[in-house]
Amino acid sequence: MxxxxxxxxxxxxxxxxxxxxxxxxxxxxxxxxxxxxxxxLGLSQHPLVLKAYAQGVQQWGAGSGASPAVIGFQPPHAYLCRQLAEWLGRDDALLFSSGFAANHCTMRSLAPMYMQVVIDKLSHASLLDGMTDATNSWKRFRHNNVQHAQQLLSAEGPNLLVSESVFSMDGDQAPLAALADVAVQKQADLWIDDAHGLGVVGAEGCSAAGQLTQRQLPIITATFGKGLGVMGAAIVGSSDLMAYLHTQGREYIYSTAFCGAQAAAVSAAIRLAQGYEGxxxxxxxxxxxxxxxxxxxxxxxxxxxxxxxxxxxxxxxxxxxxxxxxxxxxxxxxxxxxxxxxxxxxxxxxxxxxxxxxxxxxxxxxxxxxxxxxxx
Ligand SMILES: Cc1ncc(COP(=O)(O)O)c(C=O)c1O
Missing domain, CATH: 3.90.1150.10 (Aspartate Aminotransferase, domain 1)
Structure with a gap:
């Protein structure tokens, strides 16, 4: 064989x-x-997160039953989207089973709308794979080198500029303000994968969203399996972005939604991260x-x-x-x-x-x- x-x-x-x-x-x-x-933060073991999960299972069952586009978008999911939007000062959020799915889906769906995508060399595999599948022009800038990013951004545009808040295999952080300035200069949209920053960095754990407005940073990847201690992820940004991904995002449409109990557990973790305990x-x-x-x-x-x-x-x-x-x-x-x-x-x-x-x-x-x- x-x-x-x-x-x-x-x-x-x-x-x-x-x-x-x-x-x-x-x-x-x-x-x-x-x-x-x-x-x-150790939230995966926090009694309030565990309680929200257990009560959620009693109320919503062990599974969501379908894709979010069918019946898998339930009250705890809707609550979590509103909570994320409020916490991060954005219009709305869309939930995914994992950060990998969120990144891959969003990159493949959005990249074709841009003349060019310029992405940090050390960006996560999910972003790079999404880019490869999108097959349009993309370039990688030297790690955290804003000048190099600026050189690579096309004068014609529109450009998409992509990086991470905290790099998962290095622990160093992106110069967010400088990236946002370059994005404005070059008329590029900035997308930050905040997988390792959310809940952990900044006041109230807002991380990248706490430093930049939705106008400066229109696309954020929020993951729930790291600082928030649960699992799953969201793309956070404008209402139009969510409406588009809801209609066109293949990983979103053709995949079972995570269960309501998980959404309730993530909501409990966010309340903790936001508050005094966080x-x-x-x-x-x-x-x-x-x-x-x-x-x-x-x-x-x-x-x-x-x-x-x-x-x-x-x-x-x-x-x-x-x-x-x-x-x-x-x-x-x-x-x-x-x-x-x-x-x-x-x-x-x-x-x-x-x-x-x-x-x-x-x-x-x-x-x-x-x-x-x-x-x-
Ligand atoms: C920067 C970054 N983005 C995305 C992901 C994927 O997130 P998830 O584990 O929820 O699939 C990871 C996880 O390894 C990551 O480090």
Whole structure:
């Protein structure tokens, strides 16, 4: 059989290159401390989020029953859209099962309306894949290099300028105000994927939307599976954008909506992120980031610059990164071991993510484990 031989050959090659990903079951609490998730505020375990989910299941059932365009758009979904719009100061929002689907759908639907799309080189795979499928002209600007973006934007327009608020594999942040200025200058529409900023960055956790108006930043990707601790995503922006995607977005139309209970859980998480508790959690997270970076400095553990919960230990070789990851796991610490194709060849790294819920003792254990694994 062709498939068996071909798969075997491909898998052997990946194994030899140290690029084979193996499935592993992560059982939280089983004497393992995770520094690998994106639940930066710990909202996935918050009693009010859990209660909203449980009550939502009782009220709305375990599934939505259909696509949002049929009967899958129910009162908790409608409430969540209004809540997102109000929180982020936009007209409206459209819900998707995942950030990947939201980005891919929106890019493929919108890109053909532009002469050119100019996108940060390190943008997420969902945006790049959407772009590839849209097949119109697109260019990648050097990471966070606004001048380069400006050079690439076409004088003729219309242009779409795309970046992320916080880069998931680096932890650094985009110069949003400068990107918005260039967008105005070049008559480009700006789209920011706020996957790792929402709930975590800025006053009330508004992140990019807190810094730029809808006019300056007409398209935002909001994901619910990271700082908000649940799952799913939304595109947030103008009423016309939502009306268009509702009618034309293939991932939106031809896919079952996430359930009402999930919408209710996300709403509960947003209320927390917006309010006083969110403020306290963000302050605790900032303290943890500070402690971690100070301890790394004291112990000569080199880190990439980042003020975000995402902290990077550059390693280089895939084999060395895997070995360090395994040594950490032996000591009960789980971190992300990031290799190509997620990052460029020769730039394998440890992706350490901090949460407001990590204790000082856990951060000290992480530092000890990193020293023991030879990173200092
Ligand atoms: C920047 C960015 N955008 C989008 C996504 C996709 O979001 P989701 O996990 O909800 O599919 C991710 C997740 O990895 C991400 O890091």
């Amino acid at each position: 062709h498939i068996a031989t071909e798969l075997n050959a491909q898998l052997s090659q990946l194994q030899q290159q140290n690029l084979l990903r193996t499935r592993r079951v992560f059982q939280p609490g089983a004497q393992l401390i995770s520094f690998a998730g994106n639940d930066y 403020q306290c959690l963000r302050a605790r997270l900032a303290d943890n980031i500070d402690d971690f970076r100070t301890l790394c400095k004291q112990n000569n553990i080199a880190l990439a610059p980042s003020e975000h919960a995402i902290q990077i230990v550059p390693v280089g070789s895939d084999q060395a990164a895997l070995m360090i990851g395994n040594l950490l796991a032996e000591q009960g610490i789980v971190v992300g071991v990031i290799r190509p194709p997620t990052v460029a060849k020769g730039s394998a790294r440890l992706r350490i993510t901090l949460s407001a819920q990590h204790s000082q003792a856990e951060i000290k254990l992480l530092i000890q484990a990193l020293i023991h694994a030879g990173t200092s």
